[in-house]
Amino acid sequence: MPAAVLVGAQWGDEGKGKATDLLGGDVDYVVRYQGGNNAGHTVVIGDQKYALHLLPTGILSPDVVPVIGNGVVIDPGVLLGEIDGLAQRGISAERLLISSNAHLIMPHHKALDKVTERYLGKARIGTTGRGIGPAYGDKVARMGVRVQDLLDPGILAKKIEVALTEKNQVLTKVYNRRGIDPAAVVEEYLAYAERLKPHIADTSLVLSKALDDDKFVLLEGGQGTLLDLDHGTYPFVTSSSPTSGGACAGAGIPPNRLTKIIGILKAYTTRVGSGPFPTELTDDMGEWLRQTGGEFGVTTGRDRRCGWFDAVIARYATRVNGITDYFLTKLDVLSGLERVPVCVAYDVDGVRHDEIPMTQTDFHHAKPIYEEFPGWQEDITGAKVFEDLPPNAQSYVRALEEMSGAPISAIGVGPGRDQTVVVRPLV
Numbered sequence: 159m160p161a162a163v164l165v166g167a168q169w170g171d172e173g174k175g176k177a178t179d180l181l182g183g184d185v186d187y188v189v190r191y192q193g194g195n196n197a198g199h200t201v202v203i204g205d206q207k208y209a210l211h212l213l214p215t216g217i218l219s220p221d222v223v224p225v226i227g228n229g230v231v232i233d234p235g236v237l238l239g240e241i242d243g244l245a246q247r248g249i250s251a252e253r254l255l256i257s258s259n260a261h262l263i264m265p266h267h268k269a270l271d272k273v274t275e276r277y278l279g280k281a282r283i284g285t286t287g288r289g290i291g292p293a294y295g296d297k298v299a300r301m302g303v304r305v306q307d308l309l310d311p312g313i314l315a316k317k318i319e320v321a322l323t324e325k326n327q328v329l330t331k332v333y334n335r336r337g338i339d340p341a342a343v344v345e346e347y348l349a350y351a352e353r354l355k356p357h358i359a360d361t362s363l364v365l366s367k368a369l370d371d372d373k374f375v376l377l378e379g380g381q382g383t384l385l386d387l388d389h390g391t392y393p394f395v396t397s398s399s400p401t402s403g404g405a406c407a408g409a410g411i412p413p414n415r416l417t418k419i420i421g422i423l424k425a426y427t428t429r430v431g432s433g434p435f436p437t438e439l440t441d442d443m444g445e446w447l448r449q450t451g452g453e454f455g456v457t458t459g460r461d462r463r464c465g466w467f468d469a470v471i472a473r474y475a476t477r478v479n480g481i482t483d484y485f486l487t488k489l490d491v492l493s494g495l496e497r498v499p500v501c502v503a504y505d506v507d508g509v510r511h512d513e514i515p516m517t518q519t520d521f522h523h524a525k526p527i528y529e530e531f532p533g534w535q536e537d538i539t540g541a542k543v544f545e546d547l548p549p550n551a552q553s554y555v556r557a558l559e560e561m562s563g564a565p566i567s568a569i570g571v572g573p574g575r576d577q578t579v580v581v582r583p584l585v
C-alpha cells in the first residue's frame with residue numbers, strides 16, 4: 159500500500175489540515191515528520207473547530223493511528239496540554255505513537271529563541287518563539303535530549319545537566335538572563351515521562367510493518383516548501399525540512415515507499431514572519447485578502463502577510479517536491495473580484511526570471527510580473543463538482559494548473575469538511 163506525503167507548497171498555512179481530513183477515511187496512519195508546535199492546523203468538523211499544533215490531524219479520526227515521527231521536536235508540556243484539551247471534548251489520544259528518536263524542546267530552547275530574536279532586532283526571523291530553532295540546533299550539535307531519554311531518569315538528568323552547564327553560561331553571560339535550574343527541569347520532565355511513556359515507540363519499525371501489511375500511511379508536513387531549511391528563503395525559514403525529501407528522513411521510511419506527493423496550494427499567497435515575498439500586497443487589497451480569508455495565525459495569532467498567487471513559487475514547489483497532485487485551497491476567498499492577478503515571472507533589476515533567482519540578494523529585488531484573469535462574482539461555497547464553478551473560476555484553476563506544472567485534483571471552496579470539489583481522487 160502507498161505512503162503519501164502532504165506538503166505545503168508556499169510559506170505554510172495553505173490549509174493542510176483540511177486536506178488531511180479529506181483523506182482521513184482512507185488513511186490508517188497519519189505521521190508528522192518535522193517541525194513542532196510552531197505549526198498550526200485548523201480542522202472544522204460540523205460546528206466544531208479544532209486547532210492542532212503538535213498532534214497529527216489523524217487524532218480526530220478514531221480509526222487512524224496518529225504518529226509523531228523522529229523528525230519532530232516535541233515540547234512535552236504543550237503536547238500534554240493538547241491531549242488534555244481534546245480529552246475534554248471527548249477525543250481520545252490513546253492511539254498516539256511518539257518516536258523514541260524525536261527530540262525534546264527544553265526550557266532553555268524557548269528562552270534562547272526569544273532572546274536571540276530580540277538581539278537580532280530588525281534582522282530577526284520572526285520565529286514563533288517556541289524554541290524550534292534552538293532545539294534543532296542542539297540536535298545537529300549532538301547535545302539534544304530525545305524522547306527515549308525520558309525512559310532513563312539517570313541519563314535524562316545527566317543530559318539536562320550537561321546542556322544547562324553550557325546554556326546557562328550563554329543565557330547569563332551573553333544575554334543577561336537568569337539561568338535555569340537543572341534539578342527543576344529534571345523534575346518537570348520526569349513528570350511528563352510518566353504520562354508519555356505508554357506512547358513511546360520505534361515508529362520507523364511500526365510504519366514499515368504497517369506498509370508491509372498494506373496499510374495506508376499519510377505523512378503530514380508542517381510549514382511549507384519556502385520555509386524549508388535547505389530549499390526555502392534562507393535564513394527566513396524554519397529549522398527543519400518540510401519538503402517531501404524530509405518526509406522520509408523524518409518518518410524513518412525509505413523514498414521508494416512514497417507513491418503520492420500532494421502539494422497544498424492556496425489560491426493566493428500568505429506568509430508569517432520576515433523574509434522576501436514578491437507578491438505581497440501592503441495596501442487595502444492585502445487587508446481585504448486578510449479579512450476575507452481570515453488570515454490570522456493559528457499558532458501565534460499574528461496577522462499573515464497576504465498577496466496574489468505566485469506561479470513561480472508553485473512551479474518551484476512542484477519541482478523540489480515532485481508533486482503528483484495539488485489540493486488548491488480557499489478558492490472561495492477570491493469570489494467577488496473584478497480581475498485576479500497572478501504572478502507569472504519576476505523582474506529582477508530589469509531581467510525577467512521564470513524561476514526563483516539563485517541568490518538571496520536577487521530574490522529580495524524580485525518584482526512580480528502579473529497576468530490578470532477575469533474574476534467571478536458568484537458564491538462558490540456550495541460547489542460540489544468542477545462544472546459547478548463559474549466559467550471564470552474554472553479558467554483560473556486551469557491556468558494555475560498549467561503554470562504550476564501538476565494537476566489540481568481537489569479544490570477547497572469553504573472551510574467545512576464537505577466544501578471540497580474533488581476533480582480526481584487524490585489517492
Ligand code: IMP
Nearest residue numbers: 170196197198284285286395396430431
Ligand atoms: P520557527 O519555525 O518558529 O523557527 O520560525 C521560523 C519562520 O517560520 C518564521 O518566519 C515563522 O513565522 C515561520 N513559521 C513557522 N511555522 C509556521 C507555520 O506553521 N506557518 C507559517 N509560518 C510558519
